[in-house]
Amino acid sequence: MNKTFIAPSILAADFANLQRDIDMVNASDADWFHLDVMDGVFVPNISFGMPVIEAISRYAKKPLDVHLMIVEPQRYIKDFALLGADTLTVHYEASTHLHRTLQAIKAEGMKAGVALNPHTSVELLRDTIVDIDLVCMMSVNPGFGGQRFIENTYDKVKQLRAMISEKGATTKIEIDGGVTNSNAAQLVAAGADVLVAGSYVFGSSNPVETISGLRDLVSR
Numbered sequence: 391m392n393k394t395f396i397a398p399s400i401l402a403a404d405f406a407n408l409q410r411d412i413d414m415v416n417a418s419d420a421d422w423f424h425l426d427v428m429d430g431v432f433v434p435n436i437s438f439g440m441p442v443i444e445a446i447s448r449y450a451k452k453p454l455d456v457h458l459m460i461v462e463p464q465r466y467i468k469d470f471a472l473l474g475a476d477t478l479t480v481h482y483e484a485s486t487h488l489h490r491t492l493q494a495i496k497a498e499g500m501k502a503g504v505a506l507n508p509h510t511s512v513e514l515l516r517d518t519i520v521d522i523d524l525v526c527m528m529s530v531n532p533g534f535g536g537q538r539f540i541e542n543t544y545d546k547v548k549q550l551r552a553m554i555s556e557k558g559a560t561t562k563i564e565i566d567g568g569v570t571n572s573n574a575a576q577l578v579a580a581g582a583d584v585l586v587a588g589s590y591v592f593g594s595s596n597p598v599e600t601i602s603g604l605r606d607l608v609s610r
Contacts, residue, residue, distance in 0.1 A: 397422035399588030471498035479503030530567030539568030551581030
């Protein structure tokens with residue numbers, strides 16, 4: 391059985407106690423830190439930028455999975471490499487020259503990810519899937535945490551998993567938005583490899599136990 395990766399979304403952390411929450415993720419069963427960068431243009435919200443990621447990278451002991459919800463993401467590839475990003479994900483909808491951007495990310499030594507909004511068809515990745523290390527499938531509309539999971543996501547995961555197999559690619563499928571203990575196992579059964587969980591983890595009374603519970607669910 392392939393390992394399922396769990397990536398708590400730092401957007402839902404307590405920014406007044408950020409080091410505490412980073413230490414919690416370090417000590418937990420989580421695999422990655424998921425960092426959402428929003429510019430207020432591509433999505434209707436602004437999150438955090440490079441100074442905060444630099445601070446996180448000083449304390450994080452697990453890989454940084456950076457998700458750029460910004461226009462012109464290609465302008466900042468080198469910057470995020472220098473900040474220590476392990477995976478850099480750009481939105482299909484914001485990338486006019488997607489193949490070139492993927493190559494530029496890899497040239498900086500990072501894994502290259504592509505995110506899809508809920509309305510974007512997985513078929514649009516058919517020509518580039520072998521160059522993509524990670525597809526971040528938005529299971530809520532991007533820009534805000536705590537939204538309800540979009541049920542059509544299961545079908546999209548199955549379609550994408552079939553395409554990856556057909557093309558002989560090694561791409562991982564990541565689900566971002568509304569992930570909880572009620573849908574985690576079903577998502578993995580559909581073909582997901584990485585689960586991003588934000589408010590479900592950080593809004594719980596015991597985040598370490600919540601992460602362990604997710605781990606147990608997807609390891610059965």
